[in-house]
Every structure is written in structure tokens, then in C-alpha cells.
Amino acid sequence: MDPMVRIDLALEAALACTDVPGAPPRLCAAVRHAVFPGGARVRPKLCLAVALACGDAEPELADATAVAIELLHCASLVHDDLPCFDDAQTRRGLPSVHTAYGERLAVLAGDALIVLAFQTLGCVRTKAPHRLSRLFALIGNGVGMPMGIVAGQAWECEPRVTLRDYQRAKTGALFAAATMAGAEAAGGVASDWAALGEWLGEAYQAADDIRDVAADPSLIGKPIGRDMALGRPSIASELGLSGAVTHFNQLVERAVDAVPACHGAQRLRAIVRAESERLVPAAWCRELLRVAA
Amino acid sequence: MDPMVRIDLALEAALACTDVPGAPPRLCAAVRHAVFPGGARVRPKLCLAVALACGDAEPELADATAVAIELLHCASLVHDDLPCFDDAQTRRGLPSVHTAYGERLAVLAGDALIVLAFQTLGCVRTKAPHRLSRLFALIGNGVGMPMGIVAGQAWECEPRVTLRDYQRAKTGALFAAATMAGAEAAGGVASDWAALGEWLGEAYQAADDIRDVAADPSLIGKPIGRDMALGRPSIASELGLSGAVTHFNQLVERAVDAVPACHGAQRLRAIVRAESERLVPAAWCRELLRVAA
Numbered sequence: 001m002d003p004m005v006r007i008d009l010a011l012e013a014a015l016a017c018t019d020v021p022g023a024p025p026r027l028c029a030a031v032r033h034a035v036f037p038g039g040a041r042v043r044p045k046l047c048l049a050v051a052l053a054c055g056d057a058e059p060e061l062a063d064a065t066a067v068a069i070e071l072l073h074c075a076s077l078v079h080d081d082l083p084c085f086d087d088a089q090t091r092r093g094l095p096s097v098h099t100a101y102g103e104r105l106a107v108l109a110g111d112a113l114i115v116l117a118f119q120t121l122g123c124v125r126t127k128a129p130h131r132l133s134r135l136f137a138l139i140g141n142g143v144g145m146p147m148g149i150v151a152g153q154a155w156e157c158e159p160r161v162t163l164r165d166y167q168r169a170k171t172g173a174l175f176a177a178a179t180m181a182g183a184e185a186a187g188g189v190a191s192d193w194a195a196l197g198e199w200l201g202e203a204y205q206a207a208d209d210i211r212d213v214a215a216d217p218s219l220i221g222k223p224i225g226r227d228m229a230l231g232r233p234s235i236a237s238e239l240g241l242s243g244a245v246t247h248f249n250q251l252v253e254r255a256v257d258a259v260p261a262c263h264g265a266q267r268l269r270a271i272v273r274a275e276s277e278r279l280v281p282a283a284w285c286r287e288l289l290r291v292a293a
Numbered sequence: 294m295d296p297m298v299r300i301d302l303a304l305e306a307a308l309a310c311t312d313v314p315g316a317p318p319r320l321c322a323a324v325r326h327a328v329f330p331g332g333a334r335v336r337p338k339l340c341l342a343v344a345l346a347c348g349d350a351e352p353e354l355a356d357a358t359a360v361a362i363e364l365l366h367c368a369s370l371v372h373d374d375l376p377c378f379d380d381a382q383t384r385r386g387l388p389s390v391h392t393a394y395g396e397r398l399a400v401l402a403g404d405a406l407i408v409l410a411f412q413t414l415g416c417v418r419t420k421a422p423h424r425l426s427r428l429f430a431l432i433g434n435g436v437g438m439p440m441g442i443v444a445g446q447a448w449e450c451e452p453r454v455t456l457r458d459y460q461r462a463k464t465g466a467l468f469a470a471a472t473m474a475g476a477e478a479a480g481g482v483a484s485d486w487a488a489l490g491e492w493l494g495e496a497y498q499a500a501d502d503i504r505d506v507a508a509d510p511s512l513i514g515k516p517i518g519r520d521m522a523l524g525r526p527s528i529a530s531e532l533g534l535s536g537a538v539t540h541f542n543q544l545v546e547r548a549v550d551a552v553p554a555c556h557g558a559q560r561l562r563a564i565v566r567a568e569s570e571r572l573v574p575a576a577w578c579r580e581l582l583r584v585a586a
Contacts, residue, residue, distance in 0.1 A: 019438075019439070020439050022439060022440055023444055024444050024450070024454075026450055027438065027443075028438070031438065079400055079401075082400065084396040085397055101450075102450065104377045104378055104449070105450050107377065107378075108372075108443055108446055108450075110404065111372060111404070112438045112444070114404060115407060115437030115438070116437055118411040119430065119433035119437050121429065122428075122430040123430055124426075129423045129425065129426060130422045132422065133415050133419075133422060134415075136411055136414065136415025136429070137412065137415040137416055140411055141412070144311070144405055144409055144412050145310075145312075145316055145320065145321070145324070145408070146311050146312070146313045146315060147315055147316065148408070150320075150401055150404045150408060151316055151317050151405070155317050156397070157317070157319055157320070157397050157398050157401075158318070161317075165315065169317075
């Protein structure tokens with residue numbers, strides 16, 4: 001099955017458990033608005049790709065893991081868009097959740113999505129319950145304190161932060177959780193997959209910084225120039241645009257090299273390269289470097 | 294060990310895992326502010342009391358369960374106090390989290406507390422990993438959608454809601470999770486303990502409504518008259534003050550009767566009565582009924 005179809009079916013199943021008679025209808029609608037239509041589903045696709053590379057021994061557990069990671073990502077976007085943070089009016093080309101449903105339901109939808117991520121994992125049937133608690137820990141570390149995405153966002157409230165600490169927590173942690181948890185869910189060794197997630201997280205953040213400066217807003221479905229306007233640390237402002245592009249390409253190579261030996265290694269390396277091409281097309285890189293030269 | 298000491302030690306241990314070098318210091322401080330000094334710790338005390346009544350076979354698991362429930366409760370208070378909801382300046386007699394640390398860190402502290410609840414459970418060592426996934430499901434249902442406390446708060450954003458649906462989700466669900474998860478953690482049968490939690494949740498909400506109308510704000514550490522000012526459904530406004538007091542007393546009796554047969558049943562019934570006396574002292578009930586007559 002196409003991974004995007006597999007992910008959306010699993011997300012639909014998770015949301016179906018919440019939208020039942022007796023549930024507050026506007027919260028259900030706000031939660032759905034936060035999850036569908038999706039973006040590129042980068043993190044759950046990565047999670048499933050790793051699970052497949054490791055043999056996908058328990059597809060139901062891998063699906064629940066991918067869903068948990070995507071729901072946590074969606075929650076972070078909803079809260080990140082709130083008036084007290086980015087005050088973003090749009091997301092994925094549509095009104096952001098607080099724009100469509102109000103600030104209160106946006107706070108609650110984010111909360112509900114965080115809980116739903118763990119509910120989804122808690123409800124899955126597995127032959128290996130000991131793996132489940134490791135999944136909770138891996139995913140919890142990717143999203144919570146001291147160094148998950150919530151901590152990453154909190155660095156925006158500190159007077160000083162290094163670019164690396166900020167981006168590692170805000171983006172890298174959930175990428176690392178996606179690769180490690182994907183492996184764990186499929187019976188692999190989670191720690192072997194940390195480096196791949198970390199390099200990909202850094203590459204993705206670099207791409208995001210490049211696109212924030214250089215892209216057409218209609219291509220990425222959200223306002224651009226926000227990082228700079230909000231005075232956030234950014235690779236593009238630290239290294240310049242051409243420096244950031246060179247850095248991005250190096251990070252992609254490191255990610256490719258970090259794929260551990262396994263049955264599906266070759267296929268996974270091809271996926272990593274295709275994803276990097278989607279984020280910052282090679283032709284675009286050449287153009288940016290030519291203009292900067 | 295005194296249950297309050299046991300709970301605070303377990304909460305300290307959970308928070309210690311988050312406040313490490315590399316974590317954003319202001320988020321750590323905001324999270325601590327949300328948890329210490331605590332209120333009455335009603336839900337984790339109830340959870341531990343049930344675990345003890347069931348034999349407390351796995352104290353570490355019972356502690357983690359009680360901690361998870363209290364952290365989720367603290368998270369709900371932090372988000373409930375936000376400007377877009379109650380806009381409460383104080384909580385437990387101190388500045389609310391957003392008053393002390395700003396709105397952004399209050400949103401993030403709530404998120405971090407939700408995640409920490411599940412991280413704490415995910416990290417516990419247990420002889421019975423199959424029990425862990427049931428605990429995740431029980432606690433997730435108490436706090437998430439479709440009928441947990443997040444859904445309860447979301448009913449405040451709907452044009453119509455019945456008092457019962459609202460209060461069951463906003464308060465009852467986490468009380469029921471506390472009794473059921475306390476039993477599950479100690480090897481008991483969770484479903485036998487649902488009714489106790491549900492009646493206690495209703496009694497607690499009735500007491501809260503009574504205190505919101507009748508109490509001295511210095512006694513409860515937060516502003517009073519908020520439910521009425523915010524037009525929220527309330528037992529006191531539906532039944533009148535004396536009706537609410539009579540209703541409260543009936544609910545406490547139902548809770549006492551709902552304690553299942555077990556080794557510690559008698560002790561647990563005494564705890565329920567003592568707790569109800571703490572919430573709405575019998576002398577105070579008589580006075581309220583006399584004034585209303």
C-alpha cells in the first residue's frame with residue numbers, strides 16, 4: 001500500500017475513535033481541521049519507511065507509532081500558530097485552527113491531539129507489550145521535556161539560545177523519534193536509527209529556513225519571512241542563503257550515510273534523496289548558488 | 294508513608310527528569326510552578342487510596358499512575374487559567390502560570406505536563422507490561438476525547454450543553470480514571486472501581502459549585518463567583534444553594550456505597566467521608582441549609 005494512503009487510513013481510524021455521539025462537536029471539527037488535509041506527512045512517512053526497512057513485523061504497531069508522531073506534530077503546529085506565538089492566519093493554505101475555530105478550541109485541539117497520540121498507542125494490540133513502553137519513552141522524549149519539540153518551542157522564550165540547541169529540540173527530536181520508534185515498532189534496534197533521524201531533522205530545518213527566505217508562499221502554504229520577522233535563530237541568517245544551501249546538501253549526504261545496514265537500506269537511501277529533492281530541488285540549489293556567486 | 298509525602302516525592306522524581314542541563318530553564322520553572330506547591334492532590338490521593346485498598350502490589354507503578362493523573366490535572370489548570378479561558382490571575386493563592394511566566398510558557402508548560410504524564414508511565418519498570426497499556430488507555434480516556442477533561446473544557450465552547458455532560462467530562466472523567474487506574478496498577482479489576490470515581494467526581498464538582506457561590510476566596514486560593522460570571526452551567530445555579538448542598542450529601546453517600554468489597558474497603562470509606570468533610574464541612578452544610586430555610 002502507498003505509505004501516504006496507509007498513514008491517512010490510520011489517522012482516520014484514530015480520529016474516528018474521538019468523533020462519537022457525546023463528544024463536543026466543535027472540538028471534533030477543530031481536531032479534524034488540524035489533521036486533514038495533511039501536509040507532506042514527512043515524519044510518519046519516515047517512521048513507516050524505517051519500519052519497512054526493518055521488516056515491518058508488526059504493521060499495526062508501526063501504524064500506531066506513525067500516527068502518534070503525526071498527531072504530536074499537528075498539535076505542535078496548532079499551538080505554534082496561536083496568537084501568542086506566531087499568530088499565523090493560515091496553515092497548509094487554509095485558515096489556521098485558531099482562525100477557523102477560535103483560540104480556546106485551538107488550545108484544546110492541541111491538547112486533545114497530544115493525548116490522542118498516546119491513546120492511539122495505548123489501544124494497539126501487540127504481541128510485544130514490552131516494546132510499547134519503549135515506544136512511549138522514545139516518543140515522549142521526542143516531544144516533551146527536557147529536549148523534545150515542546151522544549152524547542154520554549155527556547156523561543158529564553159533570552160539566549162544557540163541555533164543548534166534550538167533546532168535540535170524544535171525539529172530534530174521528533175525526526176529522531178520517528179526513525180527510532182519506527183525501528184522499535186518493527187522489532188529493530190532503536191538506537192541504531194538515531195543518527196539518521198538527527199541528520200534528517202537538521203536537513204529539514206535547514207530546508208525550512210531556506211524556504212522561509214527564498215520560497216514563494218503559495219508553494220509552502222504558510223506565510224514566509226516569519227523567522228526573520230520574529231527574530232528567530234535561522235541557518236539562513238547565520239550562514240547566508242548560499243551557505244545554508246551548501247549546509248543542506250552536506251546534511252542530506254550525512255543522512256544517507258547514516259542508514260544502517262539492513263534489508264531495506266538501499267530503498268530507504270533512495271527515499272531520503274527523493275525527499276531532499278522535494279524540499280529543496282537541486283535545480284533550485286544551483287540557481288540560488290549561481291545568484292549568490 | 295503518608296500519601297501526601299509519597300505523592301510529592303514521586304512528583305519531584307518525575308520533574309527531576311526534565312530539569313537537566315540542556316533544558317530551557319524558564320520552561321522548567323513554569324512547569325515546577327504549575328506543580329509545586331500543590332493543592333489538595335485529591336486525584337492522586339484517591340488513586341493511591343484505591344491502589345492500597347487493592348493491596349498495592351506494585352507501588353512503583355501505582356506512584357507513576359498517581360503522578361500521571363496529577364500532572365494531567367495540573368496541565369488542565371494551567372490551560373484553564375489562560376487569558377482566552379478563565380483569565381485567572383491567581384491559582385492556589387499564587388500568581389497563575391501565565392501571570393508569572395507569560396502566555397507562551399503557560400501554553401508550553403501545559404503541553405509539557407501532558408507529555409510528562411505519559412513519559413512517567415512509559416519509564417516505569419513493571420512486572421506486568423500488559424497492565425501498562427491498559428493504564429495508558431484508562432488515563433487517556435480520562436483526559437482526552439471523546440469524554441475526558443479536554444472534551445469537558447471544550448463543552449464551554451458549544452452553544453448548548455447539559456450540566457451532566459459538561460461536569461461528567463470536565464471533572465468526573467479524571468476521577469473515574471484515578472480510581473480505575475489505581476486499581477489496575479495494583480492488580481485489581483479496573484471496571485469495579487468506575488462507579489466510585491464517577492460519584493466522587495460529581496460530589497467534588499458539586500462542592501466546587503457550592504464553594505464558588507458561598508466560600509471565602511482566601512479559603513480556596515482562587516477567585517470565586519467565576520462560574521456565574523462566565524455563564525457556566527453550575528449545580529448551585531440550577532438547584533439553588535440548599536438544593537446543591539442536599540445533592541452533595543447524597544452523592545457522598547452513593548460514593549461510600551460504591552466502594553467494592555476488598556481488603557481495604559472500610560479504610561477507604563472513612564477516607565471518602567473525611568474528604569467530603571474537608572470539601573464542605575457538615576457544620577457549614579447545616580448553616581447553609583438553616584439560612585436558606
